[in-house]
Amino acid sequence: MALRVGERAVGTAWVVSAAGELDGATAGRLRAAVDRALDALPAAVVVDLTAVTFIDSAGVRAVLDRRSVIRALDSRLHVVAGAEQVRAVLELSGLLEGQPLHRELSEVLGADPAGLAAAG
Incomplete structure (x- = not known):
């Protein structure tokens, strides 16, 4: 199955x-989308993987390899994954150390997306 990125x-x-x-x-398509997001200098970058059906180590790196850039921009990274296979790969990678993993996009955005910057 091809990857669609929005x-x-x-x-x-x-x-x-x-x-x-x-x-x-x-993975390069996701990495490019995160780079475009960083051009906007957002308070947070949310990588929503709730519709991802499979992820491998290259996918994990694509999700997490911009963390240092995000921190340097005084922004936050939030990763959302619902599928157990995707969550397991992310957790087993060991790269999530200190990085929260959310199950649903609403956990991150909540009722007030403008207040996201104050969220943990």
């Missing part, structure tokens, strides 16, 4: 959503 501003955050398989062949 991007949208929500309040002070930039949400990058992916659907399909996130692997070595498709």
